[in-house]
Amino acid sequence: MFKKFQDAVFNGIQNPFKRNIILIVTLVAFILSILMIAPTKMVLAKMLPGKNNDTFTIYTTLPEGSSIEQTNQVTNCVADHLKKEKEITDFEVFLGMGAPLDFAGLIKGSHFKNSENLAEIVINLTKKHHRTEPSYFMVQRIRPAIQKECSNIFANTTISFVEPPAGPPVLAALVAEIYGDDSKGIRELSSKVASVFSKTDGLVDIEIMQDEIYDSFEIKVDSTKASLSGVDIKQINDILYLAFEGMQIAVKNSDAISDQIPIYLSLSLESKKFSSKDMEALKAKLSSLKMMNQQGMMIPLTELVNIMPKKSNPMIMSKNLHQMTNVMAETDMVSQVYPLLDARDEILNTFSDKYEIEKIGLFNLQLTDKQTSKVYKLMWDGEMEVTLDTFVELGAAFIAALVLIFLLMVIYYKSYTLSGIILLGSFLSIIGVIVGHWIMDIFSSDTFFLTATSLIGFIALIGISSRNSLLLIDFTASLMRDEGMNKAEAIAYATATRAKPIFLTAAAIILASTLLAGDAVFGGLGVALIFGTVAAVVASLMVVPVLMYNADLKRHFNLN
Secondary structure: OHHHHHHHHHHHHHOHHHHHHHHHHHHHHHHHHHHHHOOOOOOOEOOOOOOOOOEEEEEEEOOOOOOHHHHHHHHHHHHHHHOOOOOEEEEEEEEOOOOOOOHHHHHHOHHHOOOOOEEEEEEEEOOHHHOOOOHHHHHHHHHHHHHHHHOOOOOOOEEEEEOOOOOOOOOOOEEEEEEOOOHHHHHHHHHHHHHHHHHOOOEEEEEEEOOOOOEEEEEEEOHHHHHHHOOOHHHHHHHHHHHHOOEEEEEEOOOOOOOOEEEEEOOOHHHHOOOOOOHHHHHHHHHOOEEEOOOOOEEEHHHOEEEEEEEOOOOOOEEOOEEEEEEEEEEOOOOOHHHHHHHHHHHHHHOOOOEEEEEEOOOEEEEEEOOOOOEEEEEEEOHHHHHHHHHHHHHHHHHHHHHHHHHHHHHHHOOHHHHHHHHHHHHOHHHHHHHHHHHHHHHOOOOOOEOHHHHHHHHHHHHHHHHHHHHHHHHHHHHHHHHOOOHHHHHHHHHHHHHHHHHHHHHHHHHHHHHHHOOOOOHHHHHHHHHHHHHHHHHHHHHHHHHHHHOOHHHHOOOO
16 A cells, blocks of 8 residues: 555656646635635635524513503513423513623623613523524524514514624624714614615614604693692602602501611502593693692692603713714624625615715725715624624734744745745645535535634644645655655655554544534534645645655755
C-alpha cells in the first residue's frame, strides 16, 4: 500500500497534465464553495442556530388606553390555543404586568411593564429530551394560528413570541433604530419601516417601540364653582380616586402582626366600566358621583369640573441623548442578514420619492425629508448587528492567524514560496467547511447555518493544516539533503511516509468532533472540524506535493 501510494504521487507530480488537473480542480472547488455562500445562498450564515428550550413567552400588547378586561379577553383566546398543545405542561398569565425576569426579559424590559393593555404568558414545555418537536418549531407552528384569531379581537393588537436566546440577549433579531429631531417625522418614518418589515419574507412579530397617540379626556376642577358650592378641591380629588383607583379609608389592627392593615375602598368593576369611549359616557358616569357640601347638599361632580378632550402624551425615547424609536422584528427560522438586505433594498427603492437617501457605513442610511429638510438616521441593531460584528471580528482573527503563520514560516524557512505553500494548504480547508455545511443542511430537518462556532472551527483548522504541510516540507528537505534524492522522489517518499500519521491525526479529530456535531449551538464547530479536516488531508497529500514540485526546492533549501 505504501509503495503504491508513493508511486502514484511520484507519477502524478511528474505528469504536467495531472498536475494541472489537480490545480484546476482545486481552484474550481474553491470558487464553487465560495459561491455556495453568495450569491447562490446554498449555505446560509447566522450568528447561532435556534435553541431548543423548555420554555418561551408570549407578549400581548393592545392599543394604549385598552382596559384590563380587553387584555384578559385576548389572553384567554391565546390560552385556549395553548391548552390544545400536548407538549405544554403549564402556563401562567401575567395581566397588566411583566413576568418574573428571565434571560430575555432583562433586555425586553419586562420589569418596566405596568399597564392594563399589556400581558405576558409564560409557557413551560416538557423536557426537550422527551419530545420530538423542538421549541422553535412549535413556536413557528402555533404563531400564525394564534395571531390570526386573537390579534383580530381588537384592532392594532400585537402578539409576539419570545424565546430565550441561544447567544447574547438582544432586543430583537432585527432592530431599526430611527434617530431625528422631529418626533412627528420619526413616528411617520418608523411606520413606513414597519410596513416594509411586514412585507419582507422571513420577518414576523413586527412592533414599533413607541406609544400610540389616542383620544383622552382631561378633567379640570373649576375652583370658582367649587368655592361657591362649598366643596373642597381635595374632596373632589378624593372622590375621583375613590371611584376609579381606590384609596385607603381606614386601617385595621391585628394581634397577629405589629403593622396596621390598610382598608381600601373602590367602586366595583362593573361600576367602573363606561358604556362607550366618548364625552357623553364620561359625563354620565361622573354625574352619578355626588358629594355633600358644607350645607349638607348633594352636588353632582359634573357641576364642579370641566371635561376637555385632548390627545395622549406619548413617551419620548432617547439613546445617547438623541431622540429615537425602535422598529423591531423577529425572524421565522431564517438568518437575520438576508431579510435585512431585502428590507434595506425595499427602503432604497420606495422611500426615494419622499426622502433623499444617503448610505452610511455598511448598511446604515441617512434620510433627508425633501419637503422639510429634516434629517433622520436609520441604524441597524439587534441580533443582526451582533452577527455582523462577530463575523467581522472572527474574519479579522482568521486573517491575523494566516498572516502570523506566514510570517513565522518566512522566518523559519527564509522563503516566501514555501511559506505561501503552507498558507495555501491551510486556507483550502475552507472548501471542506462550506461543503460540509451544505451536506448537513440536506440531511437536517431545519436549516443548518454557517455560524460563529463554524468560523471558530475553521480558525482552529489552520494550525492542523499548517502542521501537515510543514512536516511534508521538512521531511522532503531532509531526504534531499541527507539521502541525496531528487525532488520528485523526495516529495513522493515524504508524502507516502507522512500519510499514515496524517490520517491517524485526522481520524482522531473527526471522531472527537462527532460529539459536537449534534449540539444545537456547537454543531457548526463539529461539522467544520470534521469536513475541514477531510479537506485539509486532501490538500496536504495532493495539492501541497504539486505546489512543492513546481517550486525550486534546491534553491529554497539552500542545496545548490
